[in-house]
Amino acid sequence: MGGHLTLGIDIGTTNVKAAILDTNTGKVVASGSQEHPLFHPFPGWAEQDASNYWGAVVSSIRQCLEQGRFADDIAAVALSGLVGVTLPVSDQGKPLRQAMIWMDSRSEEECEDIRRSVGEATINKNNGNRIAPWFIDPKALWIKKHEPHIFNATHKFLSPSGYCTYRMCGNFTMNTGDAGLAYAYEYREERWNESVARAIGIPLEKLPRLYQSHEVVGEVTRQAAEETGLRPGTIVAAGGTDISSAALGVGVTKAGEAYYSMGTGSNLGIMIPTEQNVEEYRILKWPHVLPGLTMFDGPMAFTGASLKWFRDQFGDAEFRLAERMGHNVFDLFTEQARRVPACSDGLLYLPYLGNTLSPNWNSNACGNFFGVRPTTTRAHFIRALIEGVAFDLYSNVRVANAAGVKVDGLILNGGPTKSRFWNQITASVVNLPLKTPDIGEAAPIGDAILAGVAAGIYKSPTDPLESIVRIKETIDPDPKLHERYRDFFEVWSSVYQNLRGDMDRHRALLNKYHSA
Structure with a gap:
């Protein structure tokens, strides 16, 4: 036809x-x-x-x-x-x-x-x-x-x-x-x-x-x-x-190029030649749509889903205001987060609302906020959600680098990447430039091609x-902010490692009493 x-x-x-x-x-x-x-x-x-x-x-x-x-x-x-x-x-x-x-x-x-x-x-x-x-x-x-x-x-x-x-x-x-x-x-x-x-x-x-x-x-x-x-x-x-x-x-079609796609979950995808042997299995490998290329891919489960969860459970006021003013409800959340300094005054969020995928692969993981104090506000929680998702990405970038897979920058796609504020946080956390293409949803366009x-x-x-x-647009990282984020990332990672045993016991209790 x-x-x-x-x-x-x-x-x-x-x-x-x-x-x-x-x-x-x-x-x-x-x-x-x-x-x-x-x-x-x-x-x-x-x-x-x-x-x-x-x-x-x-x-x-x-x-x-x-x-x-x-x-x-x-x-x-x-x-x-x-x-x-x-x-x-x-x-x-x-x-x-x-x-x-x-x-x-x-x-x-x-x-x-x-x-x-x-x-x-x-x-x-x-x-x-x-x-x-x-x-x-x-x-x-x-x-x-x-x-x-x-x-x-x-x-x-x-x-x-x-x-x-x-x-x-x-x-x-x-x-x-x-x-x-x-x-x-x-x-x-x-x-x-x-x-x-x-x-x-x-x-x-x-x-x-x-x-x-x-x-x-x-x-x-x-x-x-x-x-x-x-x-x-x-x-x-x-x-x-x-x-x-x-x-x-x-347009990510060559070995060495990488992208970050965000939606309900998210993916870090780094292109490698299919014949390249990378002995690292915390990040996945599966075929690109282009023969001869494999995507070294780190999936993360609760990216946009984290802010959507907050919206659904605690966002009634923003919902009503967005409807009245004709605004995007998520923009109202991120506007509040702008008032909070980087690292959310020490509030850290593990974005694991049901499990965690790459690089930890823990089916028993659950979400956590760590560092709540009397001065912690609602806006702190919103910013911590965004930063926790960025920390999850950073953990995968570090694993990829340690495996010898070089990442010089990321091309962005997906709903949350339409927020410049969110992108600036991500760039400074991972210490990489982020490129935003002048394109809508990329996957349907790839399919149409x-x-x-x-x-x-x-x-x-x-x-x-x-x-x-x-x-x-290219969004460059802030080196000084990255230094601060890197310090808090170490605590963020430690919180998860220290809670792993409790997460296992917590899931066992949920299963026990759910079936009771």
């Missing part, structure tokens, strides 16, 4: 975003977004309903199509999405249970099973990663142990983007980025490893066929066309992970970047 427009859709943890790219001009001509819910039925559990993914995708597409007569000129579509999600479906593509997402930490016992049956070293070598509940396999084994009827009925385990791609074109597929979160994926060879799958206990036939992110996987079906408003026969590309598509969308390659409009994903990505 001809046309000069492409459609990119990214399924985030709590929001789906879509964008239509005019490949003639390199400009986004329409965009849409739709929130979808997240459920925490028990402590440490995090689930989502696959039908909500698709419903939000449909809504975001229709919002785009309402902004002009675009459907006939859309040549191709590609989807990306959140990673580390285990969604079992039947041979008819029907979800058999709710998806267990990346922040679900119930499968610690299954992680131990994998360590015993396969070994951490084997997983490290084959997949490039550590064993942790964040990945697909431990959660799949939890289903096998606790819900065997569902495991036995499972035709394929899909990612959120894989499920919505199935709803779009009727084919079971997985892009290589999503596959990087499954231990059977041999990341240097870009293929499934049957012996590893067998040793783990997940039959290889339950894993979908693999595709490069720019490859064609099918066409929009008549049913999907009726639901979305797209034309039947529109090309569907494999797409990528939310993080790798965002990296493409902000991949769709353009699938449609034959672009020869490669990097071809159009010069006309799409422009840096509008």
Whole structure:
């Protein structure tokens, strides 16, 4: 199907975003977004309903199509999405249970099973990663142990983007980025490893066929066309992970380049050649949408979620004021934080509202404020939230540097990075310059570029970047503030280490009395 427009859709943890790219001009001509819910039925559990993914995708597409007569000129579509999600479906593509997402930490016992049956070293070598509940396999084994009827009925385990791609074109597929979160994926060879799958206990036939992110996987079906408003026969590309598509969308395409993407959670992504051997497993490795590049990626769980938690629990006054004045409610919070000096007069925040991912990987971690005094105000808590998230990023930067992976600066993307105040704190904490591109949500744009390659409009994903990505500002760190932040970072790190045993006991008590 001809046309000069492409459609990119990214399924985030709590929001789906879509964008239509005019490949003639390199400009986004329409965009849409739709929130979808997240459920925490028990402590440490995090689930989502696959039908909500698709419903939000449909809504975001229709919002785009309402902004002009675009459907006939859309040549191709590609989807990306959140990673580390285990969604079992039947041979008819029907979800058999709710998806267990990346922040679900119930499968610690299954992680131990994998360590015993396969070994951490084997997983490290084959997949490039550590064993942790964040990945697909431990959660799949939890289903096998606790819900065997569902495991036995499972035709394929899909990612959120894989499920919505199935709803779009009727084919079971997985892009290589999503596959990087499954231990059977041999990341240097870009293929499934049957012996590893067998040793783990997940039959290889339950894993979908693999595709490069720019490859064609099918066409929009008549049913999907009726639901979305797209034309039947529109090309569907494999797409990528939310993080790798965002990296493409902000122009991070070469080894040594790095980005920081912020949303509900956040990611530090540093590009390394796939053949480079980095013996560090506290930070993850998974494929970029560009073949030959691997993302040395540090995921962090509760970034924007920390300020959203504060907003939802303590922000009634700001909500009312924002509605009355037509302001962004988060701007009202950060304006209060400006009145507080760096390091929040000693108030420190551990941003672990359900667990902690890279580099600590502790499913029992919980959020903490340390250093409360009689003079501590509400504004102190807001600034400490922002600084605690930045400290979490800094801990990953230090691990990367110690592993020999150099980081000279970060390109930013995501909701919280729209706040210059937040960015200035981040720059001074990590002591790196931050570049803000003149671009909206990067992941849908990256997906739209991949769709353009699938449609034959672009020869490669990097071809159009010069006309799409422009840096509008560079925020440099304040060396004096960094010295202060570095001193308090040492205390921040020590607080976490000293509380680890208590966090374990705390989670055990929660589990004990929740089931009582």
